[in-house]
Amino acid sequence: HVPLTEDALHLSRRVLLRGLFRRQHADVENDVPTIVRLWALGRWGSCRDAALISEAFSFLCICWRSQRAKKALAVGLEPDIDNCHWIQDEESLFRMFADLQFWRLQLKELLTPWAPPQLLACHVATRCKELDLQQIALLEDNRRNLAEINRLRQAVSLLHNKLEVSDTRSVQNMQKQAEVLEKLRSLR
Numbered sequence: 001h002v003p004l005t006e007d008a009l010h011l012s013r014r015v016l017l018r019g020l021f022r023r024q025h026a027d028v029e030n031d032v033p034t035i036v037r038l039w040a041l042g043r044w045g046s047c048r049d050a051a052l053i054s055e056a057f058s059f060l061c062i063c064w065r066s067q068r069a070k071k072a073l074a075v076g077l078e079p080d081i082d083n084c085h086w087i088q089d090e091e092s093l094f095r096m097f098a099d100l101q102f103w104r105l106q107l108k109e110l111l112t113p114w115a116p117p118q119l120l121a122c123h124v125a126t127r128c129k130e131l132d133l134q135q136i137a138l139l140e141d142n143r144r145n146l147a148e149i150n151r152l153r154q155a156v157s158l159l160h161n162k163l164e165v166s167d168t169r170s171v172q173n174m175q176k177q178a179e180v181l182e183k184l185r186s187l188r
Contacts, residue, residue: 013042017055032089044099060097061114
């Protein structure tokens with residue numbers, strides 16, 4: 001049992017991956033149902049560490065490659081129960097890939113033939129949808145900003161007109177004061 005703190009989960013994921021990699025390289029109990037059972041212990045849906053996700057993604061790519069190799073070997077063989085498990089195993093691996101927040105990975109890491117193409121297509125589609133939503137939000141912000149700019153232009157224009165009227169009145173008042181002062185001087 002692992003406490004639900006991020007540090008404990010991080011450590012347990014590291015240990016889990018190291019153990020899975022060792023089992024994979026040693027070909028000890030390297031079957032997908034066992035991997036799926038162990039994989040669930042990592043609680044990968046909440047992992048945000050890109051390096052750890054990259055390591056898990058690499059592990060799953062190796063699993064996917066070996067699964068595809070099993071499928072290629074099974075094509076020429078008689079269909080029996082053992083040879084048909086690869087379909088269930090493939091679905092399980094796909095769910096494991098889907099657990100990862102693989103969009104946190106560098107794009108070069110996704111350029112592998114050993115990741116399910118549906119997963120990458122979903123990633124691209126999701127990214128396009130996010131970009132479309134961002135573009136719509138930017139367009140809406142732009143529209144609001146232009147409306148605000150136009151409102152401010154009208155306010156500036158109104159204030160400018162009032163300032164001109166005030167300046168004109170000030171000039172007229174100054175002229176009148178000058179005339180009054182001139183009359184007062186002439187009366188003295």
